[in-house]
Amino acid sequence: MAAINRDDVAHLARLAHIEMSDQELDRMAGELAVIVDAVKSVSQAAGDDVPATSHPIPLSNVFREDVVGHTFTAEQALSGAPDSDDNRFKVPAILDED
Amino acid sequence: MTEQNTAAESLIRLSAAQLAEKLRAREVTAVEVTRAHLDRIAEVDGGERGVNAFLHVNAGEALAVAAEVDAIRAAGGPEADALHYLAGVPVAVKDLIVTIGQPTTAGSKILEGWHSPYDATVVERLRAAKMPILGKTNLDEFAMGSSTEHSAYGPTRNPWDLNRIPGGSGGGSAAAVAAFEAPLALGTDTGGSIRQPGAVTGTVGVKPTYGSVSRYGAIAMASSLDQIGPVSRTVLDSALLHQVIGGHDDRDSTSLPDPLEDLVAAAKTGNIEGLRIGIIKELHGEGYQAGVENRFNESLDLLREAGAHIVEVSCPNFQYALGAYYLIMPSEASSNLAKFDGVRYGLRVLPEEGPMTIERVMGATRAAGFGDEVKRRIILGTYALSAGYYDAYYGSAQKVRTLVQRDFDAAFTVADVLISPTAPTTAFRLGEKLDDPLAMYLNDVATIPANLAGVPGLSLPGGLADEDGLPVGIQLLAPAREDARLYRVGAVLEALLEAKWGGPLLAQAPSLVELVETAAAPALETQEAK
Numbered sequence: 207m208a209a210i211n212r213d214d215v216a217h218l219a220r221l222a223h224i225e226m227s228d229q230e231l232d233r234m235a236g237e238l239a240v241i242v243d244a245v246k247s248v249s250q251a252a253g254d255d256v257p258a259t260s261h262p263i264p265l266s267n268v269f270r271e272d273v274v275g276h277t278f279t280a281e282q283a284l285s286g287a288p289d290s291d292d293n294r295f296k297v298p299a300i301l302d303e304d
Numbered sequence: 305m306t307e308q309n310t311a312a313e314s315l316i317r318l319s320a321a322q323l324a325e326k327l328r329a330r331e332v333t334a335v336e337v338t339r340a341h342l343d344r345i346a347e348v349d350g351g352e353r354g355v356n357a358f359l360h361v362n363a364g365e366a367l368a369v370a371a372e373v374d375a376i377r378a379a380g381g382p383e384a385d386a387l388h389y390l391a392g393v394p395v396a397v398k399d400l401i402v403t404i405g406q407p408t409t410a411g412s413k414i415l416e417g418w419h420s421p422y423d424a425t426v427v428e429r430l431r432a433a434k435m436p437i438l439g440k441t442n443l444d445e446f447a448m449g450s451s452t453e454h455s456a457y458g459p460t461r462n463p464w465d466l467n468r469i470p471g472g473s474g475g476g477s478a479a480a481v482a483a484f485e486a487p488l489a490l491g492t493d494t495g496g497s498i499r500q501p502g503a504v505t506g507t508v509g510v511k512p513t514y515g516s517v518s519r520y521g522a523i524a525m526a527s528s529l530d531q532i533g534p535v536s537r538t539v540l541d542s543a544l545l546h547q548v549i550g551g552h553d554d555r556d557s558t559s560l561p562d563p564l565e566d567l568v569a570a571a572k573t574g575n576i577e578g579l580r581i582g583i584i585k586e587l588h589g590e591g592y593q594a595g596v597e598n599r600f601n602e603s604l605d606l607l608r609e610a611g612a613h614i615v616e617v618s619c620p621n622f623q624y625a626l627g628a629y630y631l632i633m634p635s636e637a638s639s640n641l642a643k644f645d646g647v648r649y650g651l652r653v654l655p656e657e658g659p660m661t662i663e664r665v666m667g668a669t670r671a672a673g674f675g676d677e678v679k680r681r682i683i684l685g686t687y688a689l690s691a692g693y694y695d696a697y698y699g700s701a702q703k704v705r706t707l708v709q710r711d712f713d714a715a716f717t718v719a720d721v722l723i724s725p726t727a728p729t730t731a732f733r734l735g736e737k738l739d740d741p742l743a744m745y746l747n748d749v750a751t752i753p754a755n756l757a758g759v760p761g762l763s764l765p766g767g768l769a770d771e772d773g774l775p776v777g778i779q780l781l782a783p784a785r786e787d788a789r790l791y792r793v794g795a796v797l798e799a800l801l802e803a804k805w806g807g808p809l810l811a812q813a814p815s816l817v818e819l820v821e822t823a824a825a826p827a828l829e830t831q832e833a834k
Binding site: 220223238242244245262268285289300 | 645784
């Protein structure tokens, strides 16, 4: 497995929507390289015959009665939002103007 | 006036069970009990050198609930008879758990000032039991850390030594209970965040079976690992609180349908004759502090004398557990934390220049709102989940999870309960591991396997390490749904240890009022100031 480098971190930060300064990218790349190195033995631990476990105690077909439960008013749902207008979340522009 | 001589001082030293008995006998009122704890918080928690266990103190509401309990009890009749056993006994809540009427920050700047429009299920259950909620306790940001130093609101200090960490992520809940600021608290445990703080503060903490306590209203870090549980000073008290918060909840799709056995009765069993207790070979010895190892061996001797059969078990795949955890947890966290987008909750930061598109607003908001450890884990999780690495990292980690479960299954065929030290060392100094994330992660080596497998774990005080005089934790683990066994064995071991010490371990802690007043500790820097 390839080691994680500064360009990888810059790409991942963009994917995760976290702006990072050059200094932060340098530091993060160094720290993550150490962590990735420490956890990579995991890929050698189990053979192909071992099934994956996603949840420790699997439950299947969890249903409930098809009735309306507790709901929030628009006012409650918007109460923590940084910006709202006319009972809606107000979102910055989706598309770049230029 | 000395710390020992006031009536309030004697009230805060009582266990939750003792307080409940005094309230029922009407020897004391719920308002007096609540007031005593609020006074203690005012005395030791704030200021530059205080414990800093609380991010928010909920005095008004807590006293109102206490007054309501007192009025019901004074009026008598069926409503008084119907009061919950713990009615009027105050409790603190980790600030990862949402509450109406109080802010919820998750220890992050990104949620500063945010108020939830709903209560977590566990909070609804505290309210139904009429337990006054004293406030919200400090934590590593979004529960990511083992020292509470990653809180955006400054670290919590260990009441045994104000220059040391209280563990994490639930250092606030553990320190509040150890400092006699609250008899009970709620925590959350994803990789040890209830048990490891319990170990280093000389308190009791329990991670219940996955799914046995509703997580509705706990801000999710890693959904397949997170579990809410009780924090207290005695094993019985944790059983009492566990019983209040546990049970099925149809708002959490991972909630187990069937209730657990009676946990309070289990804590009162008082007998472990013939029980098989397994020492996990891989979770002690090399890498564990000598004083931790000594106290661990002492507990084994006591259990042996009480009639338990001590056996050794091997869990060879536990060597991969830490690695698997630090792939699964960040992967799930990177997904869970995507919702903090500068649109729905809390902070929105606009970029300083250029077009104001939502992507750029998100990038600026998350850069300003998240601390270093959260960013590290989001990046690591995004990496582990990305195309080309998914099978090698996330996929492999999930297979390790199967292997860890199989190790537990095999161990539980020869032992009823497993035992290990809770943490490899006692509390380290504030700042000591802040610049070395990997060293910080190693604190969780003994607690993580339980989260990967979903089994319950309990940490209780095992004494003080010879070399530094700081608390050591003993961890008990049981098969899924067998939480009652932890309380049965835990209460017996606690009684044997207290008989040896001549009282509770916390009676040996230094006077906190003197520690806070003598200003022996330097002022703290927050993560941001670092």
